[in-house]
Amino acid sequence: MSPSHPNSLWAATATPAVADVPLRGEERADVCVIGGGFTGLSAALHLAEGGASVVVLEAGEVGSGASGRNGGQVIPGLKLDPGELEAELGSERGARLTELVGGAADFVFNLVRRHRIECDARQDGWIKACHSEAALRAASHTAEDWSRRGAAVEAIDRVRVAELTGTDAYIGGFVDHRGGVVQPLSYTRGLARAAQQAGARIHERSVAATPRRSGGEWVVSTSGGAVSAAQIIIGTNGYTDLAGARGPWPALARTVVPVYSYIAATRPLSDDLRRSILPKGQAVSDSRRLLRYFRLDAAGRMVMGGRGRTRESADRSDYANIIASALELYPQLGACDWEFVWGGKVAVTLDHLPHLHELAPGVHAALGYNGRGVAMATVMGKVLADRILDRGAPVFPESPLRPVPFHRWRRPVFELIVAWKRALDRMEGVNRRGRS
Ligand SMILES: Cc1cc2nc3c(=O)[nH]c(=O)nc-3n(C[C@H](O)[C@H](O)[C@H](O)COP(=O)(O)OP(=O)(O)OC[C@H]3O[C@@H](n4cnc5c(N)ncnc54)[C@H](O)[C@@H]3O)c2cc1C
Numbered sequence: 001m002s003p004s005h006p007n008s009l010w011a012a013t014a015t016p017a018v019a020d021v022p023l024r025g026e027e028r029a030d031v032c033v034i035g036g037g038f039t040g041l042s043a044a045l046h047l048a049e050g051g052a053s054v055v056v057l058e059a060g061e062v063g064s065g066a067s068g069r070n071g072g073q074v075i076p077g078l079k080l081d082p083g084e085l086e087a088e089l090g091s092e093r094g095a096r097l098t099e100l101v102g103g104a105a106d107f108v109f110n111l112v113r114r115h116r117i118e119c120d121a122r123q124d125g126w127i128k129a130c131h132s133e134a135a136l137r138a139a140s141h142t143a144e145d146w147s148r149r150g151a152a153v154e155a156i157d158r159v160r161v162a163e164l165t166g167t168d169a170y171i172g173g174f175v176d177h178r179g180g181v182v183q184p185l186s187y188t189r190g191l192a193r194a195a196q197q198a199g200a201r202i203h204e205r206s207v208a209a210t211p212r213r214s215g216g217e218w219v220v221s222t223s224g225g226a227v228s229a230a231q232i233i234i235g236t237n238g239y240t241d242l243a244g245a246r247g248p249w250p251a252l253a254r255t256v257v258p259v260y261s262y263i264a265a266t267r268p269l270s271d272d273l274r275r276s277i278l279p280k281g282q283a284v285s286d287s288r289r290l291l292r293y294f295r296l297d298a299a300g301r302m303v304m305g306g307r308g309r310t311r312e313s314a315d316r317s318d319y320a321n322i323i324a325s326a327l328e329l330y331p332q333l334g335a336c337d338w339e340f341v342w343g344g345k346v347a348v349t350l351d352h353l354p355h356l357h358e359l360a361p362g363v364h365a366a367l368g369y370n371g372r373g374v375a376m377a378t379v380m381g382k383v384l385a386d387r388i389l390d391r392g393a394p395v396f397p398e399s400p401l402r403p404v405p406f407h408r409w410r411r412p413v414f415e416l417i418v419a420w421k422r423a424l425d426r427m428e429g430v431n432r433r434g435r436s
Contacts, residue, residue, distance in 0.1 A: 034233065
């Protein structure tokens with residue numbers, strides 16, 4: 001089933017949808033992009049700006065995948081530290097990749113400015129908040145690693161993290177001043193509009209089948225028509241398995257584990273409450289194995305996210321954990337009404353890195369942002385566009401398709417892993433409370 005917008009805070013408050021129609025009949029383009037999220041739309045925008053003709057096919061609506069559902073936290077960097085990237089790729093390639101990923105949040109905020117995208121963008125910083133001594137050691141290392149490279153990343157202690165977050169649940173962490181927030185669906189729609197203005201054609205409600213070769217070109221069929229193109233981009237991330245074996249590239253779906261993340265949002269908080277929570281407007285992700293991430297939106301609602309069940313759900317009882325974690329951090333939210341609950345699929349890779357593939361000559365894909373796609377998928381769209389436009393030496397390494405072992409059993413396996421991680425997080429919480 002094609003994703004449509006859930007009844008989310010973002011769907012209720014976004015700028016208007018882009019105007020377009022499903023694909024009807026045959027079209028030609030230099031590049032056909034499958035997927036209307038950050039990856040696909042950023043690729044379409046940069047390709048069209050570079051002079052290529054582009055058609056985007058989106059199964060649901062622009063942003064109805066993860067791009068219009070996420071926490072809107074614009075986080076620079078990857079889960080691996082710069083030093084780890086350099087160890088993995090060698091110093092020169094690692095350093096270039098570090099520059100790319102370290103600049104990912106700036107890249108988003110610059111695009112927002114350049115295209116005048118209305119999306120409540122604020123670059124006030126992103127906080128990594130630590131719940132255990134081990135996590136704090138790792139975070140201090142990350143902060144030091146980045147600041148040694150000149151990045152605006154500042155280690156913070158227990159007092160400072162409490163001042164900035166308004167909770168004493170954390171023992172320190174760091175502020176990455178490059179990060180910030182956007183209204184993610186407005187940002188996605190803004191990217192789509194910018195791509196259209198640059199000449200890209202976007203068709204919603206158009207499910208793409210696997211591209212096939214015909215007459216020296218790739219042909220992508222939908223139920224209403226077909227697009228012929230020399231090159232294809234697949235930007236379907238956690239929704240790659242949407243059309244199953246008829247989807248854009250079945251083997252690609254087996255290289256990531258789609259994991260549900262859930263979010264709950266309150267009604268706008270009173271001024272008093274607002275002053276007591278995240279007074280400087282940063283977004284936060286914590287260090288738990290099942291991380292909690294939270295921020296305020298432009299109207300002062302608490303937006304709290306965390307690991308969901310293994311399915312789409314609008315059932316409020318499925319969000320009890322998320323709301324309980326918000327109340328644990330901020331008991332003053334006890335009387336608040338939680339106005340919206342929704343979730344979406346994140347694509348997780350086993351090596352914690354996004355993957356870039358050339359699936360066949362002229363068929364490119366990028367996916368696997370591990371919950372950091374607001375900045376990183378936008379950047380990867382540009383990386384894909386640059387590859388096709390043949391601009392500059394490639395910075396992001398291409399990897400072979402590596403299927404995740406036991407992919408067929410991913411749901412029960414993942415349920416077990418989640419239960420194990422939850423138990424470890426609880427134990428650490430209990431130990432810390434016992435000591436303090
Ligand atoms: C609840 C939640 C919270 C998150 N919070 C954050 C956060 O705060 N910060 C952060 O950086 N990241 C966050 N993420 C991750 C981030 O949203 C994603 O990494 C990012 O949106 C991926 O963008 P994408 O364009 O690659 O994929 P998506 O936005 O998922 O888009 C893929 C699109 O492909 C389409 N599609 C699939 N199959 C076909 C087909 N056959 N034909 C046509 N179209 C097809 C789908 O309909 C979908 O719209 C979160 C994700 C979720 C779900």
